[in-house]
Amino acid sequence: MATERQPEAYDLCEKHVESFTAPRGWQVIRLAASFEPEPPSEDDLLALADAVRDASRHQRPRPQPAERTGRPGGILPSPLTQQASETLPEMDGSEIMRRGHLRVLRGQKED
Numbered sequence: 329m330a331t332e333r334q335p336e337a338y339d340l341c342e343k344h345v346e347s348f349t350a351p352r353g354w355q356v357i358r359l360a361a362s363f364e365p366e367p368p369s370e371d372d373l374l375a376l377a378d379a380v381r382d383a384s385r386h387q388r389p390r391p392q393p394a395e396r397t398g399r400p401g402g403i404l405p406s407p408l409t410q411q412a413s414e415t416l417p418e419m420d421g422s423e424i425m426r427r428g429h430l431r432v433l434r435g436q437k438e439d
Contacts, residue, residue: 340348350356425432 338348345358348356
């Protein structure tokens with residue numbers, strides 16, 4: 329990776345540099361070098377440990393259960409366990425159940 333910002337240069341990982349194609353008229357210079365990533369230094373590990381320790385000290389408020397709000401227009405669906413006859417207008421003989429604008433209709437018996 330570059331140590332300075334260069335707008336005309338790309339820093340790509342090994343996987344992506346192999347599939348990179350430049351626009352017409354551009355010249356691509358590929359750096360042929362193999363780099364071994366450095367293992368984390370002791371300072372990096374200590375900084376990580378400090379960050380985790382600091383985060384664990386902060387008391388977070390317990391999450392509150394979400395409020396159940398209705399749909400736009402104030403219509404709440406009735407629970408599935410509630411009897412349809414308790415809350416819904418009367419149904420004609422072909423309806424088994426009604427929920428909102430949906431209805432379950434009786435099917436025709438097959439002979």
